[in-house]
Amino acid sequence: MELQIEIKRVIRIATRTGRIMLQNGAETYRVEDTVKRMVESRVISSKKFETVNVFVIPTGIILSADYENETTTVLERVYPEGIDLECIDRANEFSRKFTNGIMSLEQAESALEELSNPPKFSKVIRILASGMGGGFFIFLFGGTLTEFFLAYIASAATILCMDGLASKHLNFFIKNIIGGFAASLLGVILVQFTRWIGFEANLNIVIIGPLMTLVPGVSLTNGIRDLISGELLAGSAKIMEALFIAIALAFGVGMVLQFSLKLI
């Protein structure tokens, strides 16, 4: 009985680590590799697990481990949250320590608790930086200084809006419709305002700044990367996610542009 409990604890720790990594945008092969190594490294009453099979898709982890002809299978459901590189880095370090066998199970469990809430940048810095990300991006595609300021304000406000929505537990489609709507509405209003003052600004270039912070370019690229490395199911799931985020954004942007094109 003791043995059973210990086996379950090891498997739980491994799948939780995998979940944290997957939730925050790690690649499929890395999660599979990490979870497998974590389980295989552990010695329980001087014996190791015989075979460990891990199957990872963006929305779940299935792990099946054999120990003395007894198979334990665990399913961990995962809800993707976005990209958080600090989390991936910490989980990676944690798994390395765990596989080296320095940690006891109690230590590992308490370390895992800390993993799930890593330090974040303060809200002000985050908002200012998102403005920077979206704003300077404009220059790379031939924007002017006026357009930079507009894109800066619009990007910062869009991220403020998306952060506000994060605690509301909306589904990702609705959230992205609102994001696209906010980004393009801000763009249209700001461009109209500057025209009214007497400056010229291109609406398309201004909107691309805030949208760049929402557009699923990274998940599209990561999905294709998974496909190339042979993770066919995970890759196509990620590409589908990217496609639907793009459709949601198009919904939001389209709503605003349809009206604004008529009004202007």
Add this chain to the structure above:
Amino acid sequence: MVYISQAIYSFLSVVGFSVLFNLPRKLIFAASISGMFGWLLYYFFQSFSTNFIVPAFVGSIVVGLIGEVLAAVKKHPATIFTIPGIIPFVPGYGIYYTMLHIVEKDFDLALTTGAESLFIAISIACGIVLATSFVRIIKPNIEKLLR
């Protein structure tokens, strides 16, 4: 002159996105440098090549290689450096224009830009996978030399 300003803009843009992706503070500078070199190469190839795949491919190979080197030096996973690094040429621009053309009912242009952004994404992914595999092949040899 153009290259200096482009370098500064891409660097600052990647810094912004790094904060958005909650990159560990100590690594932001390194990741932004890799993004900057990737973008400079992208820009250089874009200026004389009419092909839209080659610049993204070369840029992402550079980002992937720098990411692998940084990963070995700083002892962090390589993804941490490559995800912010590819941001400047990730086809967000193309995805936006695809959406815009669909909204304007211009399906021919939508298909063109959509296919273009898909192929850019494929070439970026290929570039990074190529860099990673290359490093994986030569790494044992380098370690043998250093020993």
